[in-house]
Amino acid sequence: MSPIGPLLLATFLFCAGVYGVIARRNAVLVLISVELMLNAVNINLVTFQNLLYPGDPAVTGQMFALFIIGVAAAEVGVGLAIVFNMFRNRASVDVDDADLMRW
Amino acid sequence: MQIDFIAILPEIILTVTALLVLAADLALRGDAKQFVNPLAGLGTVAAIIATVALWGSERVTFGTMYVVDDFAVLFKLLFLGTLLAILAISWRYIAEHRFFQGEYYFLLLTSFIGMLLMPSSRDLIMLFIALETVSVPAFVMVGMRKRDLYSSESALKFFLLGVLAAALMLFGMSMVYGFAGTTDLVGIAAAISGETASVPLLLGSVMLVLVGFGFKISAVPFHFWAPDTYSGAPMPVAAMLAVASKAAGFAGLVVVAFIAFEPVADVWGPMLGVLAVLTMTVGNLIALQQRDLIRLLAYSSVAQAGYILIPFGLARTGPGAAVVNAAAIEAVVFYLIAYAVMNVGAFAVAIAVERRTGLRSIADYAGLSGRSPLLAMGMTVFLLSLGGAPLTVGLWAKFAILEAIAVDITLFGIVLAGFLVVNSVIAFFYYLKVVRTVWMDEAPAGLPQLQPGFNLSAVVVVLMVGTLVLGVLPGLVTDFSSVISIVAAG
Amino acid sequence: MSNFEQWGTLAIFVIVGCLLYAVIMTVNRIMRPSVPSPQKLTTYECGVEALGVGWAQTNIRYYIFAFLFVIFDVEAIFLFPWAVIIGDLDATTRISPVFALVAMFLFIGTLLEGLAYAWKKGVLTWD
Numbered sequence: 001m002s003p004i005g006p007l008l009l010a011t012f013l014f015c016a017g018v019y020g021v022i023a024r025r026n027a028v029l030v031l032i033s034v035e036l037m038l039n040a041v042n043i044n045l046v047t048f049q050n051l052l053y054p055g056d057p058a059v060t061g062q063m064f065a066l067f068i069i070g071v072a073a074a075e076v077g078v079g080l081a082i083v084f085n086m087f088r089n090r091a092s093v094d095v096d097d098a099d100l101m102r103w
Numbered sequence: 104m105q106i107d108f109i110a111i112l113p114e115i116i117l118t119v120t121a122l123l124v125l126a127a128d129l130a131l132r133g134d135a136k137q138f139v140n141p142l143a144g145l146g147t148v149a150a151i152i153a154t155v156a157l158w159g160s161e162r163v164t165f166g167t168m169y170v171v172d173d174f175a176v177l178f179k180l181l182f183l184g185t186l187l188a189i190l191a192i193s194w195r196y197i198a199e200h201r202f203f204q205g206e207y208y209f210l211l212l213t214s215f216i217g218m219l220l221m222p223s224s225r226d227l228i229m230l231f232i233a234l235e236t237v238s239v240p241a242f243v244m245v246g247m248r249k250r251d252l253y254s255s256e257s258a259l260k261f262f263l264l265g266v267l268a269a270a271l272m273l274f275g276m277s278m279v280y281g282f283a284g285t286t287d288l289v290g291i292a293a294a295i296s297g298e299t300a301s302v303p304l305l306l307g308s309v310m311l312v313l314v315g316f317g318f319k320i321s322a323v324p325f326h327f328w329a330p331d332t333y334s335g336a337p338m339p340v341a342a343m344l345a346v347a348s349k350a351a352g353f354a355g356l357v358v359v360a361f362i363a364f365e366p367v368a369d370v371w372g373p374m375l376g377v378l379a380v381l382t383m384t385v386g387n388l389i390a391l392q393q394r395d396l397i398r399l400l401a402y403s404s405v406a407q408a409g410y411i412l413i414p415f416g417l418a419r420t421g422p423g424a425a426v427v428n429a430a431a432i433e434a435v436v437f438y439l440i441a442y443a444v445m446n447v448g449a450f451a452v453a454i455a456v457e458r459r460t461g462l463r464s465i466a467d468y469a470g471l472s473g474r475s476p477l478l479a480m481g482m483t484v485f486l487l488s489l490g491g492a493p494l495t496v497g498l499w500a501k502f503a504i505l506e507a508i509a510v511d512i513t514l515f516g517i518v519l520a521g522f523l524v525v526n527s528v529i530a531f532f533y534y535l536k537v538v539r540t541v542w543m544d545e546a547p548a549g550l551p552q553l554q555p556g557f558n559l560s561a562v563v564v565v566l567m568v569g570t571l572v573l574g575v576l577p578g579l580v581t582d583f584s585s586v587i588s589i590v591a592a593g
Numbered sequence: 594m595s596n597f598e599q600w601g602t603l604a605i606f607v608i609v610g611c612l613l614y615a616v617i618m619t620v621n622r623i624m625r626p627s628v629p630s631p632q633k634l635t636t637y638e639c640g641v642e643a644l645g646v647g648w649a650q651t652n653i654r655y656y657i658f659a660f661l662f663v664i665f666d667v668e669a670i671f672l673f674p675w676a677v678i679i680g681d682l683d684a685t686t687r688i689s690p691v692f693a694l695v696a697m698f699l700f701i702g703t704l705l706e707g708l709a710y711a712w713k714k715g716v717l718t719w720d
Contacts, residue, residue, distance in 0.1 A: 037270035073667035
């Protein structure tokens, strides 16, 4: 199997994530976009591992993906807590409203 | 695989301390909760002893993932010393402001565990875990004043930019893995140098990995979070972000750039050099206009990151590169040590002033010399040292960079040196402005004398003495750093 | 080659399906009478009229539970590689089974302290 297909999928997901981070105003949607980017990375790693380096006894790429999944869960937990705290303080999750400090 | 437990003893001690701190916080009630601070301090001292015992040996464990050499030990001592200072300056501040004390110390220790991992990592996975272990507790600590609008806003900005930088870095790492077939840094270097022609995709991935570290050290296109986060966060946390977290970013950058990406140093070297110029110029120019002391320190720390990036700009490949690169690493390490001493000191004084009065604009420092001569002296020494005045360690730190440039003089090196000198002059304007306010301006009537307390005074005195002693005898540290850097480059 | 033949069959199915859909809908549009009325545009032509907006806030308590579930659920992925290899360990392998067992219990113990923390802070009670 050629790695082109999965890599294209990963690139598309990554670009969609970057677009979401830049274009979205809702903090929760920005968080979801970042998750898309991390999943693109996971697809990349697993693809490389399985199609290019299948003989590696340490399955490095897949282990890396496992660690990314674990860390991403922690990041999302912390991120949701921060967004939720922001919502309690000013009843908005719009990142453009976070403008108390400039320069 | 036998695990070398002696090599990871400092990390184990800190981990056990962190878990004990969390348990102690659950057991203690009310005022007794503040005694988790000395508990954390004891753990830190034990970790320092375990680290000092590792000096001079070279241990490799977890396969080849984790290397404890003198380079790593020096960085670990820098982090643990900073941790001790930050614990001392947080005690009263955290106890008085009714923070979640146990959680604060737990998160602080966890973040420092990540930092200890950073200079020893020789594997992309390990570097990623270390970087996230530094970042994620820091996100929470910044937002710790839950009902404060500034705190929650700065936490949101810090978090969103942080995870974005982490995601970009991970994408670069995954492409590097796809190229090299290994996440081992030495293996990556071998795979890259085995390539005859340059691969554009690989170079792009290398840039993405460097972006992740550029965020941690707040280099210029990625510096937007720094001033907002420093001014919104509780002040000991700001000190930790400005000093320890930044030093950890630089430790990771040294490891990944000079070991894994060393064969393409002629590509990232000039790029980081340009970033260095941008970072110090932008940081200094914006710092000139600040009225709030913390924001001034934040932009000054951005500018200092620019100075520390200069040696990276000198990196190169080919014959004779090893000498230049070793000199560059040496300059980075020496500057980071000097920077930690003087910047933690400046934050300690700012905490002492803000703790009683809640004042933090530069105008509020008027007449500080009358209200507390010790703090005024300390502020003067630290700011002059940050500017690079004679008789302070800051001057020798800048000399170390110039020395690294002088190892093999190139046109680019001369340009970098020129920017360093011009920026140092600009920086003196705003440092001296604060010093003048402290000594010359009249204090507003009715402000009480400042009683900084034993811990804060001790930290200020020790760091002040350190700044001056190293300013007279820089050999105390340069001897160490010249020993280690060759090991790291080899 | 047989690969391409299968894809060709699929392509024919897709094309025929699209054509069939287009033809049926066009014939439908041509033949049916058109009698618009406002009644036909309401959400339900019979039954109770919907009030308010479609968005509802979920109780924030669910967030904590969902969050705790996600954390412990995801940490469980580290158990899988461990569970796969622990059966193959014996005295001859580089890692002894006792060491692997102790290491995993340390990991779980760390997680349990987190759970104890949440419990003590009163997160696990409903009100």
